[in-house]
Amino acid sequence: MMPRQAPIGILGGTFDPVHFGHLRPAVELLQHLGLAEVRLVPGRVPPHRPPPRVGPGQRLAVLREAVAELPGLRVDDRELHRDGPSFTVDxxxxxxxxxxxRPLCFALGTDAFLGLPRWHRWETLIDYAHLVVMERPGHPTRVSGAFAQWLEARRTRDPYDLRARPAGQVYFLPVTQLDISATGVRRLLARGESARCLMPERAWRELAGRGWYGYPQV
Structure with missing residues (x-):
């Protein structure tokens, strides 16, 4: 039996705007799991949160600049071409x-994972991909009831299992979680303050000069 190709990671979000709090975990996913690549997938209409502050074309432009010098990270814009809510299962x-x-690893944070039973067709996600839950080091995720039983039947502690089959496992990975939020970045920009060093320089230059989130910066 031929070994499968290295898995592809999937990390979604509004990226409104992208910052190092998104990118550092993506890099750690790539390295720790030996992924072929991590695709950052910006959503058009998020089902569980308010609409993004700026349009899809603007967010996409900044995101592309952000990953331009980060090998192994790439942008996948398929959700921006679909009408209606950006459901992960689709x-x-x-x-x-x-x-x-080919094995797929869909990565999500602890809060998103705990809210998984509220997602559209959530129980079918694992038919298409492995789930990789990005935890804060030293803070294991705890679930109970029927959800805990569902998890126990699918959880693996061996990252090799993510290569051995295309989908179906849940794996928990501690990653560095920087105290940066898109909300905080937008507030800085709206006040005309610099968000420099909170995202790659190329991304900062793309959005700051155009004033997409507030005052143009120099």
């Missing part, structure tokens, strides 16, 4: 159709 189904039986 994105994973699309990727599965495109990539065949």
């Amino acid at each position: 994105t994973l189904c699309s990727l599965r159709q495109e990539l065949g039986d």
Whole structure:
């Protein structure tokens, strides 16, 4: 039996705007799990949060600048071309159709994972991809009830399992979680203050000079 190709990681979000709090965990996913790449997938209409502050084209432009010098990270804009809410299950189904039986690892934070039972068709996500839960080091995720039983039947503690099959496992990975938020970045920009060093320089220059989140900066 031929070994499978290295898994592809998927990390979604509004990226409104992207910052190092998004990018550092993506780099750690890439390295710790030996992924072929991590695709950052900006959503058009997030189902569980307010609409993004700026339009999809603007967020996409900044995101592309942010990953331009980060090998292994790339932007996948498929959700921006779909009408209606950006449901994760639709994105994973699309990727599965495109990539065949190549392993996929959909990464999400602890808060998102705990809210998973409220997601659209959440129980089918694992049919299309492995779930990788990004934890804060020293703060293990705790679940209870039926959700805990669902997790126990699918959890693996061996990262090799993410390579051995295309989908179906849940793996917990401690990652560096920087205390940076898109909300905080937007507030700085709206006040005309600099958000420099909170994101890659190329991304900062792309959004700051255009004043997309407030006053133009220099």
